Amino acid sequence: MTERITKNMARNIYFGGGLFAILVFAGLTMDTVHQIPKLSHDDKITESVAAGKQVWEDNDCVGCHTILGEGAYYAPELGNVFERRGNSDEATFKAYLSGWMAAQPLSEPGRRKMPQFHLSDKQVNDLADFLIWTSRVKNNEWPPNIEG
Ligand code: HEC
Structure with a gap:
């Protein structure tokens, strides 16, 4: 059958x-x-985090960098720069970022250049808070390549 x-x-x-x-x-x-x-832990968005995002947008950081995988591929991913360069410690990262922003542009031949933005201490501090907050977004370890 x-x-x-x-x-x-x-x-x-x-x-x-x-x-x-x-x-x-x-x-x-x-x-x-x-x-x-x-x-997204958006309850942890402080005034300083929001101000840092504004600095990020006003200076078009995303025109060269990616953040959480989105943006331009000219310069490193910054969604995880807090862990990579700040060792996940807020004071270490803030000291690193203000040193980094002040030192641009580096004049090593053959190295891609980042412009000098002439940001105030408060703007750099806000930027750091924004990048710290961003690094804590649980995004399933995206992007897979940590330097973007
Ligand atoms: C014109 C392109 C450009 C723009 C716009 C730009 N950057 Fe960069 N940035 C670079 C390049 C290129 C590097 C890598 C430089 C190097 O390694 O010497 C870099 C590196 C960095 C690093 C170090 C990252 C690491 O992994 O070592 C940080 C932090 C950073 N940028 C923050 C910012 C912030 C914040 C802004 C916006 C205020 C910004 N950048 C805007 C080009 C840019």
């Missing part, structure tokens, strides 16, 4: 499977949306 799938069965598999996939997709989407506040 040969078993055949009837048209009815095929239709039920098609619609049933489709509906099942849509429900799984909707459920996972709702779960992700639900988790975003916890993953």
